[in-house]
Amino acid sequence: MSLIPVLPLYLQLNREYFQNSLLEKGVPRVSVRWSDGRMRTTAGMYKTKTNFFGVKTSEIILSKPVLEFLPKKALMSTLCHEMIHAWVDLVLKVDESHGSNFQKRMAEINSFQSDFQVTVRHSFPLTKKIPKWVATCPSCKRRFPYRRIVKGAACRNCCNDFFGGRWDKKCLLIYKPFSSVCSNYF
Ligand SMILES: [Zn+2]
Numbered sequence: 273m274s275l276i277p278v279l280p281l282y283l284q285l286n287r288e289y290f291q292n293s294l295l296e297k298g299v300p301r302v303s304v305r306w307s308d309g310r311m312r313t314t315a316g317m318y319k320t321k322t323n324f325f326g327v328k329t330s331e332i333i334l335s336k337p338v339l340e341f342l343p344k345k346a347l348m349s350t351l352c353h354e355m356i357h358a359w360v361d362l363v364l365k366v367d368e369s370h371g372s373n374f375q376k377r378m379a380e381i382n383s384f385q386s387d388f389q390v391t392v393r394h395s396f397p398l399t400k401k402i403p404k405w406v407a408t409c410p411s412c413k414r415r416f417p418y419r420r421i422v423k424g425a426a427c428r429n430c431c432n433d434f435f436g437g438r439w440d441k442k443c444l445l446i447y448k449p450f451s452s453v454c455s456n457y458f
C-alpha cells in the first residue's frame with residue numbers, strides 16, 4: 273500500500289461510525305497526517321495541545337514506517353482506533369485511555385462491519401517491519417533483506433551456478449544498512 277491521502281478516510285469513518293461528530297461546521301475537529309520515517313514503535317497516535325490562549329487543537333499521526341507496507345485494513349483499524357480516542361476526548365469530554373467508553377465504541381464498530389477490526393493495540397507484529405540490512409551479491413547483484421548481519425553468508429544462487437553448490441568467498445554477501453540503500457523509504 274502506498275501512502276494514500278488519509279483525510280477522505282477520516283471523513284468516511286466519521287460519517288459511518290461517529291455520526292459526523294468529528295466534524296464541526298464542515299471542518300475536521302482533528303487534523304490527520306502521516307508521520308515522517310522516525311515513528312517506528314507505534315502505528316498511530318492521538319495528540320492534543322492547548323496554546324497560550326487556552327485554545328485546544330488535536331491531531332492524529334499515522335506511522336509511515338509501520339503502516340506503509342501493511343494492507344489497507346491496518347491503516348483503517350489504526351485510524352479508527354485514534355478517532356475513538358478523539359471522540360472520547362472531544363465529544364464525550366471524558367479523560368480516559370482505553371477505558372469503558374473506548375471499549376464500548378470499539379466493540380460497536382467491530383460488530384457493524386467486517387472490513388477491519390479495531391483493537392487496543394497500537395503496534396503490529398515485528399515480522400512486518402522494515403529490515404535493518406540489505407545484503408547484495410557482488411556477482412549477480414541480487415539483493416536480500418536481513419534483520420541482522422550473518423557472517424559468512426553467501427549468495428546461494430551463485431554458489432550453485434558457479435561452484436557446484438559449494439560455498440565460495442567470491443559469493444560473499446555485502447551488507448549495507450537498509451536506510452542507505454533504499455533512502456526513498458525514509
Ligand atoms: Zn489507544
Ligand SMILES: [Zn+2]
Binds near residue numbers: 411412414431443
Ligand atoms: Zn549471486
